[in-house]
Structure formats: structure tokens, C-alpha cells
Amino acid sequence: MKSLNWKKSLIFCVSFFAVFFGEVAVNIACGPEQDPYDYYVSYFHNNVQGNEYSPFAFNEMVYLYNENEVESEAEINSTEWAKYLNVKKEDVFKVMYAADSATSVKLSSFQSITSLPDSLKQNSFLQSLTQKEGAKKYYLFAKSVEPLVTKDFDIWNPVAKDSLLMLKKADEANELALYEKDNFLKLRYAYQAERLYHYNGNYEKSKAVYEKLIEKNESISAVKGWALAIYAGAVRYAGKPDEAAYLFSKVFAGNPERRVQAYKNYYYTSSPLENALKFTKNNAEKASVWAINAFGNPTPDLESLHKIYEYAPSSLLNGALLVREINKLEQNLIKESTLSTNPADFYFNRYNDENKNVDSLQNASLKHLQSIKDFALKLAADKKYPQPELGTISAAYLSWMENNPDESLTYLASLTNPDKLPERLTNQVRIIQLLISATKINKGSEFKEIELVPVLKWLDEKRFAENIEKPTANENYYDYDWANGENRFTLTTRNFYQQILAPAYAKMKDTAKAAMAMLKGDLKFKSSKQAAFLNNMSASTIYFWQNSLSPKTMLAIADLKVNYKSDGLDGMLSEGLNKLSSDDFYELLGTTYLRTHEYDKALTAFNKISVKYKYFAPSNWYSEKVDQKTYANPFIERIRDYPKRYGTKSPGITKKTFAQEMLRLQKLTVSDKANAALYYYKMANAIYQTGYYGNSWFLISYDWSSFSNFEKPTNSYDADYKLALTAENWYLKARTLTKDVNLKAKCTFMLAKCQQKKIINNSYGNINWYDDDYKESNRKFLALNYNNPYFKEMKLKYAATPYYKIAVGECSYFREFLRPTKYVKPKQPRVIVIDKGR
DSSP states (O other), X not given: OOOOOOOOOTTTTTOOOGGGOSOOOOOOOSSSSOOTTSSSOOOSOTTTTOSTTGGGSOOTTSSSSOOOOSSOHHHHHHHHHHHHHTOOHHHHHHHHTSOOHHHHHHHTTOOOGGGSOHHHHTOHHHHHHHHOHHHHHHHHHHHHHHHHHOOOOOSSSOOOOOHHHHHHHHHHHHHHHHHOOOHHHHHHHHHHHHHHHHHTTOHHHHHHXXXXXXXXXXXXXXHHHHHHHHHHHHHHHTTOHHHHHHHHHXXXXXXXXXXXXHHHHHHHTTOOHHHHHTTOOSHHHHXXXXXXXXXXXXXXXXXXXXXXXXXXXXXXXXXXXXXHHHHHHHHHHSOOOGGGOOHHHHHHHHHHSTTXXXXXXXXXXXXXXXXXXXXXXXXXXXXXXXXXXXHHHHHHHHHHHTTOHHHHHHHHHTOSSGGGSOHHHHHHHHHHHHHHHTHHHHTTOOOOGGGGHHHHHHHHHHHHHHTTTSOOTXXXXXXXXXXXXXXXXXXXXXXXXXXXXXXXXXXXXXHHHHHHHHHHHHOOOSSOSOOOTTTTOOXXXXXXXXXXXXXXXXXXXXXXXXXXXXXXXHHHHHTTGGGSOHHHHHHHHHHHHHHTTOHHHHHHHHTTSOTTOOOOOOBOTTSSSTTOBOBOOOSOOOSOOSSOOOBXXXXXXXXXXXXXXXXXXXXXXXXXXXXXXXXXXHHHHHHHHTSTTSTTGGGTOSEEEGGGGXXXXXXXXXXXXXXXXXXXXXXXXXXXXXXXXXXHHHHHHHHHHHHHHHHHHHHHTTOOTTSTTHHHHHHHHHHHHHTOXXXXXXXXXXXXXHHHHHHHHHOHHHHHHHSOOOOOOOOOOSOOOEEEXX
């Protein structure tokens, strides 16, 4: 938690508001930045049509879904050489691409097998080279230019290229290409010349080599596509971006090992679609240009679907772009469950959506859904696409998305030979069937849990298989990219548990099962060596567990933890419980009792925690000292909330010692009635300090954020954390019981502060800082504060008390109440501070 150097303002004595400041950094300490592969809910796998165009799957947060070419250039070249020499592909690959630096040096002067290490003497590729002088000559030439074209580029320490040597080698390659009779070798010499000229900046010579020696070469080789990519770059540098864009689209279509590179280069030309289309010579080329544009379009794009299908109905591009459009619809139409949100989402969602008409977006998306479904059904009916079943399955999923499960079932029933579908399609069918069966669950109705078990076990097998290769030494949820773009079943399983099952249990008032479903959704590994409470939880699950569970719910979970069930859905949900640390579990249980002021039960829970356990102490991020910890100090008297005055010694007052002292004071209110008023006053102070504005908020909350003022109370303990209701009741009780006028004054002033918490929450939660009504809203807010009834009581009844004089001296707000001055509008905020307590 960061302690701010707050600016003075007339309303800041009782409570300061971060929302008034213009320059505050955003800090989220609960985990890493949002995963670009996990920012919307999806159940339709983006590779269901295959991996041919997987780098271009929909993702609005990154330029490419991934930058891995779908085929290996090294494998393709090795295959071509193996066929040419009639040798093993593996032997070619080992020599050309897998040799270490020392071996590579020896190979650069290779003449005979006898000079090589024993590991290479039986290599069929090298043996063949000794028998074909022309092939060996080319190989040695390629090795000689390798350092000129494969240097690692370091932007901070660029290495100057050897232009003279590069030009010499380019001329040599060009000469060798002119006189070489073997088309296989001729093409490769020409390619070496072309790229050497190109990398040296001799673009005209590079183009000339391509046009004279490569374009008309009769070899069927991937090298021609690589040469075309270089030629396209030279055309671009020659000031012809539209033609270059067209040429890059040809590489995109014909060379999957250079597809990502071609895609990037196409967009570097900045050529409009219609300009590149002017160069196309046939329908296949037109389809490629439309497709490369569509893959770069994050918005709904029905036109591209129809155009590509018109020009190339059997192309796999149709399936890839259909799935891409479905994923776009998911982003707009599948709403995330409120159980999966945390405080950071409030700010970002509120202000990102302020100027967005959500209903209009949804209506437009539903209209687009119908068009995409029509296209999918056409794809299925025409049977021109290699896997027309993809169209039927897509239509079934789209029907589920628009809440029409019966129609979805009808489409799935129309599949012919469903048992013979490719595995990806079969998997997607099972997922859709699960979603259909969950329709009743979504409505919060009773459902037959046992029916879900088989498919959920299947999903578990799939997601655990995805993570089997992951490191398990330190099994933390964020140890690696949890959703790395390839863990599709991991995401599907998590989404089902957290977006469908957990909300259903919450609607049925079974919070324990909702919590277990949240936890179950996050599990990555079939077994675990770690028992840390938070290691296996996402930020959303952590937030739900730490903020939404009551003592009753925690006890129900504790019972399931002890009386573990091994069968049925309950057994599956319970699987995550054995991953919970007992210390962390009882720390949370004790915290829930602190929130309900059952200090005896809280103490019982804390007594089950090991002696070495360290209670959380937040860091003061704004301190000049690195990672300076703050310690609770709830039993103090304070006029001003800010700057907060913390304890100075570790561990300060922990949750356990807090429970002990509060329990002692509670008992004294009964056993020592003569001093009960003082005990209630002390307890009220302590409860006030455990609220949002106090120095000990982390005794009952696990996070603190400056935008809590904007949020309406949602958690059960917000009555204390945000509204100070228990503190108010105990201050009232203390004031009623005491005859000490000065103590009455103290209670009255603190009651004014408690009253202001309600004013803040009711007022600032409704202000739109970017609307024109800001000034009027703020005027009403100030009017409520000026009319605080307890400040009137302070002036009328307690003006003669010593405490009154202290309050007037320390609290500028109280002075403004006594003598109002003209209000000056403060700066509006730009950003919000978030301090998550982890």
C-alpha cells in the first residue's frame, strides 16, 4: 500500500480522495499484466479448422496470434536436398542446421570424410557430397557466405556489414549461376546472388538476378518463393508498394514457411486492398490478397468471407477466417461472470465503456452473428470446402451463443458420420454439447450434476495433457504464461467452471461450491507438490475467495477438505482443496470472523496456524526506502485520516493479536460496566482503522485501491470497510454510556467521520468525471458534508471541550465547516492507483 503525499483541500481533513489528483501512477500488485491470450471468454477453439493459418487467429491485443511459421524452412530445404542427392533428410538437417560452431568451422573447409569427427563420418549427405563435386562446390560456397547473411542483429550494438566482401560474393554467385547447368544448383546460386545484392543495398542488381535467373527457372522448389520475397522487397524499395504488396501476398499463399514474414511485409507496404488487387491475375491470387487483408482486420468482416469463398471455395482460408469471425463475436457477445472480476476491472471497464453504447454493440454483433451463421451453413451445404462439417459445427456453436440450444442440437444431429470426424472437430462437438447441457445451469436452476462428470473428466485429461511438459518445481499460477495461446483446453475448462458452473452455484446460494468451482477451474497440473494457498489461483479466484466467503462458507469448505469425496462432481470440485495450505486457509477463516466481529472464533482459527507463519504487511510504495513495510496500529486516536500513522515495529499488531485484544475489550464491556464506554470507544477506533481510511485496513481486507470510492458496497464486510457502520454503532454506544463530555466530543467527531464515509460512497460512486455535470455533482457532495449533523452537534454541544480545540486546530475541513470559503474545483484524475495486498 502506498502512502501518498496528499495535497491540501478543504474536504481532505476527514477523508482524502485519490480521485482529485491529476498525476498518480497505476500500480497493480496482484499479478502480471493482462494475458493477451486470455482477455475474453472463448469456447470455440481457434485451431478447430487446422493449424495452416494459426499465427493469424483472432487476437485484438497482439499483432499476430503467434510469430511461429507453420512450417520449417530448414525442414523443407533439408527435404529438397535429400531428394536431390537421394540421402537421408535427417543427415542433411544435422549438417546444415544442427551443427555446433566448432563443427561448422570444420565443415566450411570440408573436402573429405576422413577430416571430419567420427559422429559425421557416416553422414549420408556428406558422403554424397564427396561423390558430387558440383553439389560440394555449392555447399562450400554457401558456407562461405553464411557469416555475411546470418549475423544476429543487435539494435544496441549493430555490426557493420562487410559491403565489399558481400558484393564480391554476390558477383561470384551470379557468375556461378550463369554457367551452372544443373537447375537445382543454378537456382540456389542465383538465390545467393539475389539476397547478397539485396542485403548490400544493390536492389536493381538483386531484381535483375531474380528476373533473369530465378523467375523462369524450371525447378519446383521453395527457394523460388524465398527469392520472390526478396524480389518483392526490392520492388518496394524501388517505390512500387502496391506491386510489392501483391508479390508478398503470393509468398503468403505459396510458402507457409515464410507466411508470417510475408504478412508483416505486406502491411509494411501500407498498400490499400484495391491497389494490390489490380495486379492479381486469377481468382486464387485475388483470394490471397483478400485473405491477407482480412487477417489484419480486428473488426467484423463479412465481405472478406464472401469474396474469398467466391474466388477459392475449397481454400482452407475459408475455415480459418470463419473461425476468426466467430472468435470476434465471442469477444462481444459472451459476457464475463461477475465472479471473475477484481477491483482493477471496475476502473478499466467503467471508463473504457463510458462512451460505448453496449446495447448497440450487442445488437450489431447479433446481426453479424446471423450473417456468419448463414455463411457457415452455406459452407456446409455446398460441400466445396474440404471439411464442410466445420460449417455445421460453427452454426451449432453460433446458435448456442444466441441462446438457442434446441437449434444447436438440431445442427449437431445433422452431422453425418460424426464418429469419423477429425479429432479437432470431434473435440469441438463435445464442448458444444457440454455448453448445451449447461443451458439450465446458466439459469441457476437445479441440474443433474452427474451428467456433467464424463465430459468434465475428459476436459481434465485434455488440459492436464497440455501442461504435462510445463515445469513443476515451483508451481505458481503465474510461473509461465498460463494462457500461452496453445493451452486451449486449459482455457475452455477454466471458463466452464468459472463462467458457468461457479455462477450457477452462486445463484443457488451454494457459495462453497462456487468457490471450489473457481479453484478447480484454475488447476493446471494433475498432481501438485506445492500447497501454497495462492500458487494455484488466478487473480479472479483469489479475489473471490478473499472477498466473498463467509465463515459459514469457509466451514463448509473445511468440512469438504477433511471429508474428501472421491466420486461425482463433488469429488471433482474437491480436487483443488488438497492444494490449499492449511495456514493460509485458517488465516482466511480467521479473517472472515474478524469481519463478523466474532473474535473468539477468529482466535480459534488463528491458533491453528503454525508459529512461523508471517502475516501480511503491505509495502509503502511511495516511501524512499525500498520495500518499506507498514504495520497495523488500530488502537490509536486520530483527528485526521491522512497521512496515515502506522506501527513502526515488526510485526505490529497482527490479525491474531488484534483478535486477542478485541476479545479482551469485548469481555470487559460486560465485566467492567463502569468503564464500558471507554472500551466501546477503543473498539470503535480499532474498527474504524481497519476500514478503507484507516491504517490497519489489511486486518480485514486483502487489497486497497483508490477507486474504492467509486464502488458501491458489494462485499459483506464493506459495511465496515467502506461505510464504518460498526464503528458508528460503537461510537454511539460509547457516547450514550459515558458522562465524560470530552469523550462525548471525541465520539461525536468520529461519528461525523463515519457519516462522511456514507456521503463519499453514495456521491462519488455516481460521478462521471468526464461529463458536464461534474461541477454540479461536486457541489451537491460538498453541501452534504457541510450539513453533516454531527459537526453541528460539535459546534452546539462540545465547543468548550479540550478535544474541540484540538479538532479545530488539526482539521481544516472542520474549520471550513465553521467558516465556509469559496470552493475551487480540483483537477480531474487521469489514472487510478491500485494497491493489491499480496
